Amino acid sequence: MQVSDAEVMLDDTLNFAKRAQEAGVRTTVTVEPHGFHIYHYFLPEAPETLAAIGEIGSFLRAHG
Structure with missing residues (x-):
């Protein structure tokens, strides 16, 4: 998951990731500053953005 530290949904994203991890789902979260x-x-x-898109591509290659 990718989220920024000023994101209106930051807490929701972090909570969702935590619950996914607790359920055994391999989850990574990248928090982009500013x-x-x-x-x-x-x-x-x-x-x-280019770094984030690269991260998405790496994930898809590894898990797609």
Whole structure:
């Protein structure tokens, strides 16, 4: 999961990840500092976005 530290859904994301982990689901959470909701969409060329998309690609290659 990816979320920013300024995200309105930060607590929900962290709680969801915790519950998934407690249920035995392999879960990773990346918290992007100084971001905002769906920063991937609004800042497609930003280094943070490119890193996040790379992380998604790595996950899909490993688990897809």
